[in-house]
Amino acid sequence: MTxxxxxxxxxxxxxxxxxxxxxxxxxxxxxxxxxxxxPSSEGGGSWxxxxxxxxxxFRPLSNVLVGAxxxxxxxxxxxxxxxxxxxxxxxxxxxxTNEESTIGAQFGRFKNPFGxxxxxxxxxxxxxxxxxxxxxYFDRTRTPALTADGIMGYAxxxxxNGVVRLQLGFGEPRFDSQVEGSLLGRKDTGNxxxxxxxxxxxxxxxxxGTAIMALTNVNVRAGFNSKESGPGDGGFTFKPWILSxxxxxxxxxxxxxxxxxxxxxxxxxESYNYDITGESWYLQFTRRLSEKWQWLLRYDSLVIxxxxxxxxxxxDKTGQPTYSRYARDWTTxxxxxLYPRLLLSSELHHVKGTGWLPVINENQSxxxxxxxxxxxxxxxxxx
Numbered sequence: 001m002t003x004x005x006x007x008x009x010x011x012x013x014x015x016x017x018x019x020x021x022x023x024x025x026x027x028x029x030x031x032x033x034x035x036x037x038x039p040s041s042e043g044g045g046s047w048x049x050x051x052x053x054x055x056x057x058f059r060p061l062s063n064v065l066v067g068a069x070x071x072x073x074x075x076x077x078x079x080x081x082x083x084x085x086x087x088x089x090x091x092x093x094x095x096x097t098n099e100e101s102t103i104g105a106q107f108g109r110f111k112n113p114f115g116x117x118x119x120x121x122x123x124x125x126x127x128x129x130x131x132x133x134x135x136x137y138f139d140r141t142r143t144p145a146l147t148a149d150g151i152m153g154y155a156x157x158x159x160x161n162g163v164v165r166l167q168l169g170f171g172e173p174r175f176d177s178q179v180e181g182s183l184l185g186r187k188d189t190g191n192x193x194x195x196x197x198x199x200x201x202x203x204x205x206x207x208x209g210t211a212i213m214a215l216t217n218v219n220v221r222a223g224f225n226s227k228e229s230g231p232g233d234g235g236f237t238f239k240p241w242i243l244s245x246x247x248x249x250x251x252x253x254x255x256x257x258x259x260x261x262x263x264x265x266x267x268x269x270e271s272y273n274y275d276i277t278g279e280s281w282y283l284q285f286t287r288r289l290s291e292k293w294q295w296l297l298r299y300d301s302l303v304i305x306x307x308x309x310x311x312x313x314x315x316d317k318t319g320q321p322t323y324s325r326y327a328r329d330w331t332t333x334x335x336x337x338l339y340p341r342l343l344l345s346s347e348l349h350h351v352k353g354t355g356w357l358p359v360i361n362e363n364q365s366x367x368x369x370x371x372x373x374x375x376x377x378x379x380x381x382x383x
Contacts, residue, residue, distance in 0.1 A: 017059040023382040025051040025124045030376075033369035034357060037076040037139075040374070049378075050074045050081055053122055065092040071122060075139060076358060087122060088147055102156045110152045113167045113201040114145055115216055115257055116244045121146070124380035128255070128286055128296055129333050130345050131376065134356040135280035135302035136242065136257050140182045144173040144220055144238075148197065162206040169199045173220050181359030183265065184272060189230030195221040209248055216242040224268070234267035255284040276305040292337040296347070300329040302355045323370040327355035342381055349374040 029037055030045035038046030055069035071087035074080060088111050094104035111119040115136055120126040131139070138145065150171015157164045175192035183192075203214040220238040224231075240261040247254045261278035282300040289295055303309050304325040311325030333347030354368045 018056065019058070020054070020056045021383060022054040023051065023123050023125070023380065024053075025378055025380040027130060027376055027378040029374065031372055031374045033372040034354060035076075036357060036374060045375075046076075048074055048076050051122060051124070052081065052084075053087065055087075063094040063097070066090075067092065069122075073122075100158050103154070105151055105153045107151050109147050109149050110169060110171070111147055112145060112169060112199050112218075113152075113203075113216065114199065114218065115242050115259075116212070116214060116246060116255065118145060123382065124345065124378060125343055125382050128253075128284065128294075129298070129331065130347050130378045131331075131349075133257070133280075133282040133284070133298065133300045134327070134329065135282055135300050136259055138182075138356060140356065140358040141179050143176045144179060144194065144222070146174075148173045148194070148199070152199075162204060165201075165203045165205075167199075167201045167203075171197065173197050173222065175222060178358060183236060183263075184231055184268075185359065186231075187359070188227075190224055190226040190233075192222045192224050192236065195223055197221050211248075212244070212246040214242075214244040216240075216244070218242075226268075231268045231272040234265060234272065237264045237266075238262070251288045253286045255282075255286075257282060276307070279303045279306045294335040296331070296333040296335075298329075298331040300327075300331065302327045302329075302353075304355055321354075321368070321370070323353040323355075324368070325353075325355055327351055327353035327357075341383055342379070345376075345378045345380070347376050349376075 026047070027049040028045050028047055029040040029049055031040040033041055035041050035046070038048030040046040050073065052072040053069055055067065057065060057067035059065055068089035069087040070084050072081045072084040086109060088109050090106040090108040090110050092104060092106045094102060096103040113119055117127065117132050117137060121132055121137060148169060148171035150169065152167060152169035154165065154167045172194035174194060177187050179192060180189065181187045197220045199216070199218045201214055201216045203212070205212050218238065218240050222236045224234045224236065226232050238261070240259050242257060242259045244257045245255070259280040261280060263278065264275045265273050280302050282298055284296065284298040287295045305314065308314055308325065311322035314320065314325050315322045328351065330350045331347055333345065336344045338344055351372050351374065352370060357368065
């Protein structure tokens with residue numbers, strides 16, 4: 001067996017290793033009821049879903065990679081294209097490497113290895129659909145799920161028929177006003193601030209990616225600094241487990257993920273405290289019809305509280321609709337690769353429930369419909 005060896009680092013010309021890439025995506029969203037990312041149920045729909053990104057990387061040393069991405073994103077009224085942010089920025093250092101193994105760490109703002117798609121979810125060309133399954137990859141709580149500021153270590157072992165990869169990240173997650181609305185049902189009442197948290201994922205790829213299995217565990221912690229008119233200072237803890245599986249063949253893929261999502265809100269005024277466990281899962285089939293066309297069919301299920309699947313207990317306590325506590329979504333879509341760098345996507349959702357809709361204002365669920373349909377088109381350019 002070959003022994004692990006310290007890599008021989010040597011300086012490289014930055015110009016020889018510099019890589020720059022970018023992407024631009026613009027979507028049109030039309031719903032018959034319930035707004036999603038802007039006034040989608042009005043007039044000609046909403047154009048308020050836009051993604052612009054520019055990333056670069058280089059190697060100052062053979063075992064050191066420096067990379068960063070700036071992202072400007074609009075998803076409804078909560079984000080503005082004129083406010084770009086550092087999506088990720090890392091220094092990746094490989095401590096040990098040989099033909100069989102690699103051990104390294106990333107320092108800075110790293111992408112969380114959350115499920116199968118989170119680390120590449122910003123780039124439309126890497127997504128199987130315009131919207132990822134919302135039961136797992138919530139867009140309304142996207143910010144804390146996406147990245148953290150800290151350190152992530154990784155170790156990879158290459159076997160005869162596969163690869164095992166372990167990632168462990170420690171740092172502080174980021175929060176925004178959309179998370180506040182999703183967790184408290186209100187906005188402009190204060191601010192969440194991330195506390196020391198961790199994420200870990202064990203992933204196994206068999207046969208060059210024929211089968212992919214992953215187990216993810218997360219412990220996200222945050223404190224809340226309340227305004228005088230708000231719910232009072234408190235704390236938030238989120239500890240999901242996600243089991244992921246994907247099977248790939250030349251012309252089709254089958255993907256499924258299942259998550260248990262314990263959430264604890266404590267220290268607030270009594271009506272804002274809760275301790276619940278949610279459940280999420282989806283089953284997704286993609287078929288490559290030709291080199292340029294791909295078709296998708298997916299069923300996606302979300303339950304906010306497993307002990308109250310129908311939402312009746314919640315409705316009795318709050319007077320809000322039962323269907324605000326779950327969502328069941330049938331999705332079908334087509335992707336057309338017009339040119340190597342141009343992708344046109346479309347998809348249709350038929351949804352029962354409003355459990356993953358972004359929170360726009362207090363008591364918005366009173367005016368939402370239980371059954372609703374959503375049609376999306378997206379044009380994406382990348383280089």
